[in-house]
Amino acid sequence: MFKLSNAALLLGLVVRLIVHTNDIIGLLQTGAILVCAVFIVFSFSVGYLLGGPGIDTQRVLGVGTAQRNFAAALLVATSNFEDPSVVSIIMVTSILMMIVYSREKYHLKYKYLILPVSSVGSFVPQK
Numbered sequence: 556m557f558k559l560s561n562a563a564l565l566l567g568l569v570v571r572l573i574v575h576t577n578d579i580i581g582l583l584q585t586g587a588i589l590v591c592a593v594f595i596v597f598s599f600s601v602g603y604l605l606g607g608p609g610i611d612t613q614r615v616l617g618v619g620t621a622q623r624n625f626a627a628a629l630l631v632a633t634s635n636f637e638d639p640s641v642v643s644i645i646m647v648t649s650i651l652m653m654i655v656y657s658r659e660k661y662h663l664k665y666k667y668l669i670l671p672v673s674s675v676g677s678f679v680p681q682k
Contacts, residue, residue, distance in 0.1 A: 565653075571646050578643040591648040595621050595655060618656055625649040 572579065582588050602620025606613030625645060632641045 568646055568650060571642070572650075575639055575643040575646070578640045579647060582640055582644055582647065587644055588647050588651075591644065592651055595648070595651055599655060621652060621655060623648065623652060625652075 579588075599617040599621035603613045603617035606616035625648075628645045629642065632645055636642075
């Protein structure tokens with residue numbers, strides 16, 4: 556179910572980005588997307604640095620700090636603004652956040668599944 560909802564979210568984002576391509580190009584020229592990227596990296600860095608001594612805690616707190624509620628932002632944007640660039644910037648920011656989140660999720664997920672070759676021998680049962 557989780558993969559289906561992610562696929563539907565990604566499909567919705569791609570369709571919305573295709574529809575608002577001209578607005579996104581205009582946002583690139585204004586530098587708004589760069590500001591959003593800097594905000595995400597800054598938020599992640601603050602959470603990461605305040606995450607304590609454990610690397611896993613740092614990564615989780617970093618993602619949690621940088622993560623925004625895009626569903627609520629889209630609801631407010633579509634209800635209160637008629638300018639399509641408002642929706643476009645929310646969509647681009649959500650994709651930037653998905654990239655950061657997927658990178659950290661990959662590191663957290665596979666950190667414990669990949670064992671160094673030297674440690675494999677210690678987990679083999681002795682006869």
